[in-house]
Amino acid sequence: MNVNWLEQRQASSVEEGEVSTAWKPSGGFRAWEWWLTLGCGLVVLATAHQFGVTTDEGVQAEYGELVWRYFISGGVDRRCNELYDLKVYGPLYELISFWAYAWKPEWKFEIRHVVCGLTATLMVPPSVALGRRIGGEVGAVFTALGLLTLPQLIGHSCNNSKDIPTACGFIWSVWALVEVASGPARSFATRDRIITALGPGIALGLTMAVRPAAMLMLNGLLALAWLSHELRERMTQPPWLRSRWGVWSLLATLTIAWSLMVLAWPWARQAPWLHPLKAIATATAFHTAYPVTFEGRLLWSDQLPARYLIQTLAITTPLGTLGIAALGLGIAIVHLIRRPWDDPSQALLLVVAAFVGPILGWTLTRTNIYDGMRQFLFVLPPMAILFGVGCARLVQQGQSPQTRVGAAVFLASLTLWNLGDLVRLHPYQHTFHNAFVGGVAGADDRYDLDYWRASYKEAIEWVNRQPRSDPRQPLRVLVAGHPASRWCADWYKADHVETILMMGPASGPLPPGIDYVVATKRPLLRAVTSIEEARRAGRNAAFRPDQNYADAPVVHRVGRGGATFTVIRGRAATADRSR
Structure with missing residues (x-):
């Protein structure tokens, strides 16, 4: 095989010597x-x-x-x-x-x-x-x-x-x-x-x-x-x-x-x-x-x-x-x-x-x-x-x-x-980072990972499986985001789960009547409900939703490869797990 491979392709095209009078696709x-x-x-x-x-x-x-x-x-x-x-x-x-x-x-x-x-x-x-x-x-x-x-x-x-x-x-x-x-x-x-x-x-x-x-x-x-x-x-x-x-x-x-x-x-x-x-x-x-x-x-x-x-x-x-x-x-x-x-x-x-x-x-x-x-x-x-x-x-x-x-x-x-990384990260392959930064685990908290909130699907499906203290009452869940992203969790919630949008920072324990908080680690703009409000938001308007209600224990984490994408806080740390 010729080492000069690009030149070889030119020579072969010259030998053919064909000149067409009409455009013909030659995409190969x-x-x-x-x-x-x-x-x-x-x-x-x-x-x-x-x-x-x-x-x-x-x-x-x-x-x-x-x-x-x-x-x-x-x-x-x-x-x-x-x-x-x-x-x-x-x-x-x-x-x-x-x-x-x-x-x-x-x-x-x-x-x-x-x-x-x-x-x-x-x-x-x-x-x-x-x-x-x-x-x-x-x-x-x-x-x-x-x-x-x-x-x-x-x-x-x-x-x-x-x-x-x-x-x-x-x-x-x-x-x-x-x-x-x-x-x-x-x-x-x-x-x-x-x-x-x-x-x-x-x-x-x-x-x-x-x-x-x-x-x-x-x-x-x-x-x-x-x-x-x-x-x-x-x-x-x-x-x-x-x-x-x-x-x-x-x-x-x-x-x-x-x-x-x-x-x-x-x-x-x-x-x-x-x-x-x-x-x-x-x-x-x-x-x-x-x-x-x-x-x-x-x-x-x-x-x-x-x-x-x-x-x-x-x-x-x-x-x-x-x-x-x-x-x-x-x-x-x-x-x-x-x-x-x-x-x-x-x-x-x-x-x-x-x-x-x-x-x-x-x-x-x-x-x-x-x-x-x-x-x-x-x-x-x-x-x-x-x-x-x-x-x-x-x-x-x-x-x-x-x-x-x-x-x-x-x-x-x-x-x-x-392919090994693609399988291990599935379905969050977009969070991949290579060995330059220590993989996904090394990139955690240093770069944006699940900026799409795609992990809310897995988070809300975990909530769906949790027992209720009173079968007659729904599980009430605070979900961090803004109105445009409500579908990230709402599309997958069970009939007995009620979601409430959380758009700003908060501290202390969970509010009365709230069972869980589902929160992304990506910084958000507080209280933003429209493009116009985002435009007016100041440079100090960002907060980390996963740090809300810090007094409430983390009961579940959604992530891959040692990195956490979404945190779920509840009233008792009975199932603190990470994928």
């Missing part, structure tokens, strides 16, 4: 990644019900329902534009989720989790196809392994209906842009120019219909793909063979994308040009700061250090995956410098930009973010592709078939070793 899909996607879908069906309802899911589901009422009322019912600030978010995915569970509303969140998990599996085909384009079949296999063992993706896969669909649409957009930028030559015909614009336009539009702010990243990639394509054509092709991905194709791409974004978005339909721009401005200058635990200190989401995202990525990625992805990034950059015009370079450039660009952009601008990697999950599929690039180089450096097989087995074993 194979049957096995579709079978792998199907297998992942079956895993989702088996495990989706085990993931808890997260903080935002209740209001997101309500938003989808209100948007549907807007359409069936002919635009008369506009309550969807009055629900917190959700009018600035694209509702397409929430509509799809609503259509999925409308036939069985009593399974609303379980069905939402299935839909979200199935969407996550759709990241596999484009990621693997890009890994194959750059690193051959070896790169494709290791891209799949890297992608499916990333704890942050697995942990968010079933209950993050904003960032998982965004990540899925993002990697499909990268694939579509690579197909156009590095595909065979196209003709001057109007039909071919429209076909050229169709794939990227649909991919970008569907992504922006979920998260409009993705327009900033996607349009940057679109411009980069177009410029690199034009430069490549001028450097490598005579004028009569140059393909034409011209201004009209770009305009058609943007028109298709913008139309899809606005189509199912009631607020944007009122002002199709102005309101999407306002939504993007809101996303890039988010008006509410939230408390963040970082390096053992309580900081605020608009005052995080510039290294926050890079450091968070470094400590929430398995060490082997992180090191090999860094190697793949280095290989990609060196190749782009040495051979900027060959076929793999077009894919490498966009994959590197999709990974580095958003992180570098936040590092320079430091816009208001929180929840670790949650809002940047879309950089993880490109990182998995770079991981595949690094593995392909390491395997193909072998001097004999036996050496290469041995290297492949070792790298596969190193990657699959991560």
Whole structure:
């Protein structure tokens, strides 16, 4: 096998010498990644019900329902534009989720989790196809392994209906842009120019219909793909063979994308040009700061250090995956410098930009973010592709078939070793931290772990099993949070359990008539019931809910790997346990 594996791919494409007069997809899909996607879908069906309802899911589901009422009322019912600030978010995915569970509303969140998990599996085909384009079949296999063992993706896969669909649409957009930028030559015909614009336009539009702010990243990639394509054509092709991905194709791409974004978005339909721009401005200058635990200190989401995202990525990625992805990034950059015009370079450039660009952009601008990697999950599929690039180089450096097989087995074993952590943390894989900080136990109280309150499911199910002193009276439980997160516990409580929202700090023993307190360890803003109140809250308004009623004993803890996510206090410490 040739050591110069990227150059080998260029040579093979030159030998073929084919020049087409129409755009044809050349993504290199194979049957096995579709079978792998199907297998992942079956895993989702088996495990989706085990993931808890997260903080935002209740209001997101309500938003989808209100948007549907807007359409069936002919635009008369506009309550969807009055629900917190959700009018600035694209509702397409929430509509799809609503259509999925409308036939069985009593399974609303379980069905939402299935839909979200199935969407996550759709990241596999484009990621693997890009890994194959750059690193051959070896790169494709290791891209799949890297992608499916990333704890942050697995942990968010079933209950993050904003960032998982965004990540899925993002990697499909990268694939579509690579197909156009590095595909065979196209003709001057109007039909071919429209076909050229169709794939990227649909991919970008569907992504922006979920998260409009993705327009900033996607349009940057679109411009980069177009410029690199034009430069490549001028450097490598005579004028009569140059393909034409011209201004009209770009305009058609943007028109298709913008139309899809606005189509199912009631607020944007009122002002199709102005309101999407306002939504993007809101996303890039988010008006509410939230408390963040970082390096053992309580900081605020608009005052995080510039290294926050890079450091968070470094400590929430398995060490082997992180090191090999860094190697793949280095290989990609060196190749782009040495051979900027060959076929793999077009894919490498966009994959590197999709990974580095958003992180570098936040590092320079430091816009208001929180929840670790949650809002940047879309950089993880490109990182998995770079991981595949690094593995392909390491395997193909072998001097004999036996050496290469041995290297492949070792790298596969190193990657699959991560499955142990995924199983031990299930269903809280999003809390994963690597050995840099001592694992999940070392990250406890130093970094945000269960910022979603997904562990309230397990906590309230424990409460459901506790006996009542008086069978005629319900168990009354204080639950820390705010109205938007009430579903985290309420969806799972038994009929004999009554929950009461606790939105501020408190001391002393449990109040009369209260049996338990379920409290997250994540800092919250006191007495916040709306976005407006959060905006007005002072910097001293944060408190730790698990420290409320400190005189009451801890009767149960929910956690994994030596870390505690949620604390339950009661009247007697009869069952102080931690998972």
